Amino acid sequence: MITVRIGGSEFPLDDVLDDPGRYARQLERAKTTQGFAECGCTTARPRPKLVIRRHRKIFLLARWPEQAHHHGGSCPFHRQAQANGGTADSLDAFRMRDGRHDMRLDVTLVASTHTPTKTVQRTPTGQSSKPQRRSAGLLSFLEYAWEQAGLNVWPGSGSRGWSACWSQLTSELADGRINGKPATDLLHVMERWEPARKADILAAFDAWQARLTSTASCNPRGILIGELESHGASQYGGKLALRQNSQRYFMSADIYARLQASFGGALAAIDKPDQRCIIVMLIEKSRSGYLTVVDIAAMLANRQFLPCDSSHEVAMADYLVAHGRAFRKPLRHIGRAPVHPDFVLTDVNPEVVIEVLGLSGNPEYDARMAAKRQHYRQHGIPCIEWDALETPIDGLDLSKGGQTQ
Template sequence: MSLVSFDNGTFPLADVQDNPARYVKRLERAKVSPGYAVCLCASHRTPLQLVIRRYGSLLHLAGWPEDGHRHKRDSCPFYKDPDAPRAARGGDSKAAIMATPTGLNVKLDAALTLRETATGSRGSTGQPTGRTSRRSASLLAFLQTLWSESALNQWTGTATARHWGQCNAMLLAEVGTALINGSDAQNVLHIMRRYEEADRAAINAEFDVFIARLAISPNGATHRGLVIGEINEVVPTQFGHALSLRQSARKYYASATLIDRASRTFAHAWKAIGVRTARVVAILLVERTAKGHMKLIDLAAMLCSSAFLPCDSMYEVGMANRLVAERRDFLKPVRLSPDDDMLPDFVLRDTDVPTHIEVYGMNGLASYEARKDRKRALRLSRRIPAVEWNADCEPLEAVSLPASRNRSLLT
């Protein structure tokens, strides 16, 4: 169990992450003096300082910049693998998502502010054009990057479960100082807190403050917001559909056209809504109507395993759930660069040499088979061992995985 120290006390990190409201006053004092908290996962001559970061009405702990590699790899959520793929750092000034010394800088292809034009229509504001214009990222690309930057696509094998409270804390630790379309993240992005009945009033009040920003300003501009949470259900209504998240009973109202497009664009995720062994995380682009309802303008849905590891199919969900249950140390690569010519489905990190796992579910399709052959040739040339699962004709339990070198530590 990881422990953290601040305000002359020592506390379980899990409790600080799960119940941030309990620690607001202590963290406020520590933020003033000495200005940081300390992670006790490992002993170093220089203490493992943690950033105390405000997001909304609460304070959260985040890893010290460029210090993640010093945390204990097998037990501390602040550990960051220096070799793991990350968002663009320097060099590409036109990248849609850039990691800067002060946090992520994101340009989305979705407008967060609209203004009335002379003709009465609404257009986006403040988006640069011309040769110096940056590329823009889709909602899904942004969500996937957040997951990767927060190390939520990694598993160290020391636990067999991860709940939304941990996801919330890890996301906030990464996004706290981000800029999204030029605005501070906390003004335009709300990451749902894990629902606890005892904290219902505080959780709702915090969300209401965020929603209050989504209004038409005196200059006629309409402000939109982003919400991240786990989809609970999508049900038909008289005028379209209503979507709800597991962390709140609030409804988000969407047109039938939007829901139909989402169900096709994010087909694997959409079919998994309500499936017990999977999770479906969504990022919602919302507006507040004149009557105070939440209107869903756009969304992206990401399929995840039961421990919130991103997956591309239900077959991958099954493999990820097995790896977690067997306490394996592994990575689920997320494509952050078009130059990645390999991108295995999973990478086992607890074998003597990192081992790729490929989950094949579309065998027989010509283009799919050609891609399999290219990846096999690349692995052979680079001497990368691999496990292949033909999921459409072989049961998961029949797949033989290489032994973990950590097995003796877990028994």
């Protein structure tokens, strides 16, 4: 179990992340007297520092600038040391500038009321030879946010609910910029409904909605992240609801059809106790005041909100959690890595990759797996494979990949 030192006391880190309001007094005192908290994810001294960031009436923990790589590999605040900037990095859709996230999304954040505006923005065709910065879609943004918030990492013990997702996403992206605009003005991560904090939660959501009020010349848009509870057809297309409040969100028939076609695997998680469906939406207000979805993406996760690409991966994530293993789920938002393992065990040295085989027999899939195996062999990377179609997961031997640290 990873702990965090707040002032002179130790607390379970997952408890503080999942219920920051419970520790508001201790965090406020430490912020005032010491100025930071200390993570207990490693035996190294001094401990890695954590920023204590005020958010409305509570306090959240965030990564200390330039110290993320000092955290243990199974810590949600851990990141590999990033290379210095360069031409390639400066053109990335996701980059760091002055310690803050600078994100460029392939969406229109302000739609003109005078001329038709596409949901997705395109780079104008021109004669300039100057390289253009890349942009990313909503799914890539959601994966990037999840990874940067450490929500693709499991420490090997503890628990994680939606409040931890909210607190880690909120603290991680608070100082970021999206298409040159402050993320705090555009992005709202839904907070878990708590009757005791009803007024604060509703006030925050209403303030975000107020920014979407149309003017004579434009319709401002915002980005919303939450957990999907239900979806269905409506009179003019589709509608959906999130678990965090009773608000309804509406979309055209085309967008609803695209959601079902592109993210059917994630949508299938609804009503399954071992699965979650995370939604990111680009939203504007209709003239009648309804919240209208103009772009949307969905991501499948297990009950601890670890992202997964299939129900077979959900089974693997649950198996690793049940066996007390520490691991991370690599995400594909950039795609620069030569291969993308399904999971990586971080509690062994060297780390061990896990591949979940779910489409064996498909020629294209088998060719990709052959390339992965060759890469692992050439680089001496231990690998465990599980054929989900042929082998019960209870028979999987996790010990053959390496020795637990």
